[in-house]
Amino acid sequence: MTPPDAPTFSRQPVALAHAYRLLNPGPTVLIGARHEGRSNVMAAAWTMPLDFEPPKVAVVMDKSTWTRQLVLASGHFVISVPCQAQAALVTRLGQTSGATVDKFDPAQTPALQTLDEPAATGPLVAGCVAWLACRRLPEPDIEARLDLFVGEVTAAWADPRVFSQGRWHFDAAPEALRTLHHVAGGHYLAIGQPVAGA
Amino acid sequence: MTPPDAPTFSRQPVALAHAYRLLNPGPTVLIGARHEGRSNVMAAAWTMPLDFEPPKVAVVMDKSTWTRQLVLASGHFVISVPCQAQAALVTRLGQTSGATVDKFDPAQTPALQTLDEPAATGPLVAGCVAWLACRRLPEPDIEARLDLFVGEVTAAWADPRVFSQGRWHFDAAPEALRTLHHVAGGHYLAIGQPVAGA
Numbered sequence: 001m002t003p004p005d006a007p008t009f010s011r012q013p014v015a016l017a018h019a020y021r022l023l024n025p026g027p028t029v030l031i032g033a034r035h036e037g038r039s040n041v042m043a044a045a046w047t048m049p050l051d052f053e054p055p056k057v058a059v060v061m062d063k064s065t066w067t068r069q070l071v072l073a074s075g076h077f078v079i080s081v082p083c084q085a086q087a088a089l090v091t092r093l094g095q096t097s098g099a100t101v102d103k104f105d106p107a108q109t110p111a112l113q114t115l116d117e118p119a120a121t122g123p124l125v126a127g128c129v130a131w132l133a134c135r136r137l138p139e140p141d142i143e144a145r146l147d148l149f150v151g152e153v154t155a156a157w158a159d160p161r162v163f164s165q166g167r168w169h170f171d172a173a174p175e176a177l178r179t180l181h182h183v184a185g186g187h188y189l190a191i192g193q194p195v196a197g198a
Numbered sequence: 199m200t201p202p203d204a205p206t207f208s209r210q211p212v213a214l215a216h217a218y219r220l221l222n223p224g225p226t227v228l229i230g231a232r233h234e235g236r237s238n239v240m241a242a243a244w245t246m247p248l249d250f251e252p253p254k255v256a257v258v259m260d261k262s263t264w265t266r267q268l269v270l271a272s273g274h275f276v277i278s279v280p281c282q283a284q285a286a287l288v289t290r291l292g293q294t295s296g297a298t299v300d301k302f303d304p305a306q307t308p309a310l311q312t313l314d315e316p317a318a319t320g321p322l323v324a325g326c327v328a329w330l331a332c333r334r335l336p337e338p339d340i341e342a343r344l345d346l347f348v349g350e351v352t353a354a355w356a357d358p359r360v361f362s363q364g365r366w367h368f369d370a371a372p373e374a375l376r377t378l379h380h381v382a383g384g385h386y387l388a389i390g391q392p393v394a395g396a
Contacts, residue, residue: 048224056344168381195385195386
């Protein structure tokens with residue numbers, strides 16, 4: 001966990017044509033939304049890219065989640081891609097509900113800090129390694145039946161220590177910056193070594 | 199790549215309640231389908247679990263893919279989760295189309311071997327580390343507009359060296375058995391080390 005007074009992040013814009021690559025390796029993410037002064041962030045392992053350009057993503061949000069209500073009300077959501085240093089935060093955000101707890105109360109979730117980014121219409125989580133701002137593309141039928149939401153990516157950013165020129169590259173960065181991939185019950189696997197497939 | 203005459207796999211059934219966990223960490227997969235004696239296998243990075251029980255998955259299949267035609271015709275598809283040893287095979291299967299090439303022709307794809315499994319209504323790829331048999335749940339609207347397909351998992355299996363008791367565990371297994379996570383253009387990251395999130 002990052003101390004509140006430490007320099008918490010580095011962030012550079014990612015070309016929209018490369019935004020899908022932020023989710024290509026299948027990281028566990030944090031989904032955030034904001035409406036009329038209320039914000040929430042939930043953990044989600046069930047997300048994937050859905051199209052290249054304009055970039056779209058698909059995410060699963062259960063009917064019980066408070067984030068889903070904020071997405072439906074605001075028409076927007078944001079995705080933050082957390083890293084190994086944030087594993088405890090991710091688990092914590094997955095175990096509590098914004099319907100009953102204000103996750104931004106430092107007494108509840110001291111490690112949850114957000115970034116100041118005007119282009120994001122939801123809370124971007126500080127200390128993560130990539131972020132996507134999304135506009136909900138309304139799909140009321142599959143939202144209701146399958147809990148499946150579709151968003152168009154309107155802006156994206158990444159920490160250039162691990163993602164630049166359209167590629168993830170973890171080898172020269174601290175281990176703490178590796179993405180998390182959920183196994184079960186708050187246990188994760190960090191992303192590992194490069195493998196050439198040709 | 200596994201020589202054709204080597205013992206190529208170990209395989210145990212996975213409880214349907216745990217089937218979603220095979221895709222939880224976001225591996226790149228191979229999607230296969232079979233109809234009237236014609237089979238195909240394609241590489242796909244865009245897949246995710248969609249529900250727990252009955253287990254459902256969502257996969258993206260472009261209109262140009264031959265596998266999509268076989269899924270529509272047969273009502274079934276199968277997912278194989280490949281490993282590091284198969285990176286070149288995965289790239290090869292992603293670069294060729296079954297519409298113009300018979301990928302099961304040994305001259306085309308010598309490393310592509312399938313398993314004999316009566317419960318699978320499509321070609322399971324030998325040497326992979328997990329497999330899911332799926333029944334297409336017809337969603338003609340989102341299939342046509344979003345290239346998004348939904349399947350119910352009807353059977354699942356995994357290599358017990360890396361998945362057992364409902365959990366992936368790679369630490370005690372050969373590196374070659376680690377799952378692949380696509381970066382871009384046939385470059386992958388292998389899954390890495392465990393991270394406790396509590």
